Amino acid sequence: GAVVSQHPSWVICKSGTSVKIECRSLDFQATTMFWYRQFPKQSLMLMATSNEGSKATYEQGVEKDKFLINHASLTLSTLTVTSAHPEDSSFYICSARGIAGGYEQFFGPGTRLTVL
Amino acid sequence: KQEVTQIPAALSVPEGENLVLNCSFTDSAIYNLQWFRQDPGKGLTSLLLIQSSQREQTSGRLNASLDKSSGRSTLYIAASQPGDSATYLCAVQQGGSEKLVFGKGMKLTVNP
Numbered sequence: 001g002a003v004v005s006q007h008p009s010w011v012i013c014k015s016g017t018s019v020k021i022e023c024r025s026l027d028f029q030a031t032t033m034f035w036y037r038q039f040p041k042q043s044l045m046l047m048a049t050s051n052e053g054s055k056a057t058y059e060q061g062v063e064k065d066k067f068l069i070n071h072a073s074l075t076l077s078t079l080t081v082t083s084a085h086p087e088d089s090s091f092y093i094c095s096a097r098g099i100a101g102g103y104e105q106f107f108g109p110g111t112r113l114t115v116l
Numbered sequence: 117k118q119e120v121t122q123i124p125a126a127l128s129v130p131e132g133e134n135l136v137l138n139c140s141f142t143d144s145a146i147y148n149l150q151w152f153r154q155d156p157g158k159g160l161t162s163l164l165l166i167q168s169s170q171r172e173q174t175s176g177r178l179n180a181s182l183d184k185s186s187g188r189s190t191l192y193i194a195a196s197q198p199g200d201s202a203t204y205l206c207a208v209q210q211g212g213s214e215k216l217v218f219g220k221g222m223k224l225t226v227n228p
Contacts, residue, residue, distance in 0.1 A: 006159075032214060043120075043205065043218040044160075093159055097214065105216060107152075109159035 003027050004096050006108035013084055014116055020080045021111045023094030029074035030096035034105060035067075038091040050077050084115040118143045122206055122219035131198060131228050137191040139206030139219055144184050147212075151180050151191050152205040154221065160205065164191070168211070196226045 003026040013019050023033055032051050036044040048064075050056040050071035058064045068080040077096075081088055091112050095105035119142045129135060139149070148167050152160040164173045164180040166189070172181040179192040193200060203221040210217065 034214075034216075041220075043220040044207075044216075045218075046215055049214060091157075095160075095216075104150075104162070104165060105214075107160040107162070110157075112157065 002098070002106040004030075004094065004106050004108040006092075006094055006111050008111060009109065010112040010114075012114045012116065015085055016083055018080055018082045019084055019113060020078055021092055021094075021113075023077045023079070023096070023108055025075045025096045025098070025106070028096075028098040028106075030077075030098055031074065032097045033071055033077040034095045034097075035069060035077075035079050036093045036095070038093060038110075044093060047079075081113065084113070086115045089113055089115045118146075118208060118210055118217045120206055120208055120217050120219035122204075122222045124222060125220065126223040126225070128225040128227065129196060131196060131226055133196050133226075135193040135196050135224070137193070137204055137206075137222055137224070139189040139191070141187045141189075141208050141217075143210070144187050145211045146184065147209045149180075149182055149189050149206065149208045150216070151178075151189075152207065154203045154205055156203075163204075196224075198226050198228045200224060201226050 005024045007022045035047045038044045047062045048056045048058045056069035071077040093110040095107045121140045150165045151163040166182040177194040182189045203223045205221040207216040207218045
């Protein structure tokens with residue numbers, strides 16, 4: 001149980017385009033989902049926390065107009081990188097916390113974004 | 117501001133050795149501490165989660181301990197195998213928050 005998927009697993013796009021990444025909890029309902037970014041040889045940095053049906057809470061220094069997060073259902077959250085630039089190239093990982101309680105987060109497999 | 121440190125950044129050992137991976141954190145007001153494994157280009161696999169009230173957790177060849185007052189945790193890997201090669205990440209969850217703060221990880225290579 002507690003499986004989280006991400007789609008796509010990798011994406012290459014041109015500078016200036018927008019990219020949408022999906023995060024799904026497959027076998028549980030997730031009240032809260034988290035989006036992280038990981039640069040090479042760096043740790044995961046939390047970008048934002050999203051609760052189903054409400055606006056996401058962004059970490060300091062993360063542009064909310066650039067990284068659009070939608071958590072429309074208890075099993076799906078999306079991250080849209082708008083007007084992507086090469087410096088947005090990174091590994092994006094989502095995690096989900098279930099309704100059942102407890103604070104454990106279950107992580108997705110990640111999405112590798114390369115902006116040319 | 118919570119900071120999580122993992123030293124060394126990389127370790128290479130021969131197969132069969134017993135290993136100790138270290139993690140330290142600056143703010144002892146944590147809710148739990150978690151150890152993860154990350155394979156190259158992949159997501160995170162949770163290995164062990166220790167609640168703040170616990171001293172250790174065990175799973176198979178893995179044992180994690182927590183000393184909250186000194187801000188330290190260790191992950192012990194017994195009889196290491198080449199399949200244990202990966203990056204190991206330590207993360208703490210602050211009390212009263214859902215946020216996880218990660219260390220930079222330690223890249224482990226177990227040579228056959």
